[in-house]
Amino acid sequence: MSKIEEKQNAIDFCTAFGKHLRKLRKSKNLSIEEIAYKAGIDAQNLRKYELGKQEMKISMLKRISLAFDMSPSELIDFEESDYCD
Structure with missing residues (x-):
């Protein structure tokens, strides 16, 4: 795999994970601000x-997963194909 393909795969995963994160947050009827506060991070991030x-970063993944009352592995356990356009 070329460096360009690796970078595109990383971008695709970040996009899919972001959609997963948003869907999870909305399913729990939580705002960005509420999860950010629970995780101790800035809502803009x-x-x-x-x-x-x-x-x-992995440390941020842990903080966000704890805000959802999940383990990091539970948070990243999703089907990437469900979020690809």
Whole structure:
């Protein structure tokens, strides 16, 4: 796989994960601000994650998963194909 393909795969995953994160948040009837507060992060950063505009560090994944009362592995356990256009 070329570097360009690797980068595109990472972008595609970030976009799919962001959509998954947004769907999960909405299914729990929580606002971005509520999850951000529970995770101890800035709401703007959470928006960037949901839009797939920013890659997430593992430490941030843990904080966000705890805000959802989930483990990090539970949070990333989704079908990427469900969120691809």
